[in-house]
Amino acid sequence: MSSLEHTSSYYCPCCKNHIAQFIPLHKNFFEPESFHLENWNPKTEICSMCMAMDRERLYVWFMERETDLFMAPKVVFHIDPEKEKNVKNKLAIHSNLYYVSGDLKPLDPWTKALDVTNLYYEDHSFDVIICSHILENISEDRKAMGELYRVMKVGGWGIMQVPLATNVAMSFEDERVMTADDRARAYGHPNHVRVYAKEDYIKRLESVGFRVELYNIAERYSIKEAHKLGLSKEDNLYIVHKDA
């Protein structure tokens, strides 16, 4: 391989740069013992140019390639936008989008203070909902899913992403795991209250009314294309739909 090919072997859909390599995940983050996580790319976590995480790259790729999000007028609801600043920055400035962001404890004046388990929005308010790495922090996750379904317009869609284990049949949550240290050990993060099992997560989303569609970039395009973005065959997006 020539050096020229090497320098352009990776690509970031967020900043549109061809880069030599991605930055690995910080060693403080880890895969909890006994779980095999999906969407887990510790060696290619961060874009060296814009700092976009692997999941942000996948979201932006999906939105631009597979949806009409940037072409038609849409009302977008993004929960805890600080978790995905690169996605937020792209959506918030787009002229055809009415962008609403909300969080339990907002970090900027534009983000609304809200509780996802008890939203104050009317039924059928949003065309698109981005709820990424939120539900694993919420004890009453089914209630939150129900609220997101309620405020989504018929015909709307959303990205509902959580940490998922593919090697367990049941989601793991234990009320005896109380402290931040215990949660970090059990679930891989001090704020998480469970690790979802893949099939169970899909069932929970379906139980509130969503139709769930998995989007896998390696299957849709090729494993080569996935690798170029620092992703793998084990990266799936959980796209929810509210059908008529």
Ligand SMILES: [Zn+2]
């Ligand atoms: Zn980038």
